[in-house]
Amino acid sequence: MPGVALLGTGTVGSAFVHRYQRLRERGVAMPRLAWLANSRTVHACNHDPAAVLAEAGRASRGPASPSSWQSQVELLAGDVLVDATASDELGAQHAHWLARGVHVVTANKLGRGARLPRAQAITRAGIEGGGRYGDSATVGAGLPVLASVRALVAGGDRIHAIEGVLSGSLAWLLGRHDGSVPFSECVRTARAAGYTEPDPRADLSGEDVRRKLLILARAAGMALEQDHVQVESLVPPALARVPVEDLDAALDQLDEPMLQRLQQARAVGARLCFVARLDQAGASVGLRALPPGHPLAAGEGTDNRVAIHSDRYAERPLLIQGPGAGAEVTAAALLDEVLRLLR
Secondary structure: OOEEEEEOOOHHHHHHHHHHHHHHHOOOOOOEEEEEEOOOOEEEOOOOHHHHHHHHHOOOOOOOOOOHHHHOOOOOOOOEEEEOOOOHHHHOOHHHHHHOOOEEEEOOOOOOOOOHHHHHHHHHHHHHHOOOEEOHHHOHHHOOHHHHHHHHHHOOOOEEEEEEEOOHHHHHHHHHOOOOOOHHHHHHHHHHHOOOOOOOHHHHOOHHHHHHHHHHHHHOOOOOOHHHEEEOOOOOHHHHOOOHHHHHHHHHHHHHHHHHHHHHHHHOOOEEEEEEEEEOOEEEEEEEEEOOOOOOOOOOOOEEEEEEEEOOOOOOOEEEEEEOOOHHHHHHHHHHHHHHHHO
């Protein structure tokens, strides 16, 4: 029976284990969860996965690298590796496992969302080694965005443009920011709720959205490189240099520039959204003031909203919308991919 190895026991990895437990208790036939690992420890999972998860979480921090688990975990062809990390080191190993016939299911965007040669190596390794790649959790937290793009391309449709609100955390922040409280307060609230990374500059910089746009572009058959995407960061240069331990007090540097952008958008009756766009003219990521009737202007909360323009959807784009942030929806997407690959 194929085994599953889970790498990463943070918020997404923990939610994965809890969802696995719930489905198993409901009588859903589940694969064997054989290993749980993080950058500090590796545990065989031969009994209660939740108990093993708690044990892994108590492991002391040390100098181990994220990939130190590899010497202790033996995966065979047909097994599934679940990467619930944001590790570049692990993203660089995806092609290695695929070439060995191990299926890779990932929320880590540093596989197909990294440099183009790495993305191409992942595709090539899957073809040559037989391992399949489940990456729906990397864009839209499992919304049928990548599946739709790939289905259109496979059906002979020509995609002319993809644009979307691809960050659930930034969607929440910009929807919440109405000028009644400073933007920095919205950021603190979002961080406390788990909508942003522990260092919210990872979200505010636009780099995460750039990776998602690269994944979408490559799914559409476009050999887009990182440097081809223009990114507008919301992080002022001075704030980018602040040590993480001093960040909370320095977040006030966001307030004045974000208030100005809000006021400019309101002056023309528009809504601020953080938008990624890809078309024949190029690729960009940044703030846009969208009119009320724009396809991307209607989302709420952490919603992702993606518009696909193609030959088939020429007059009106194909719209995909739903929650795009949160450990629960991301973990559900990962587990869905595991079950799909093994069935």
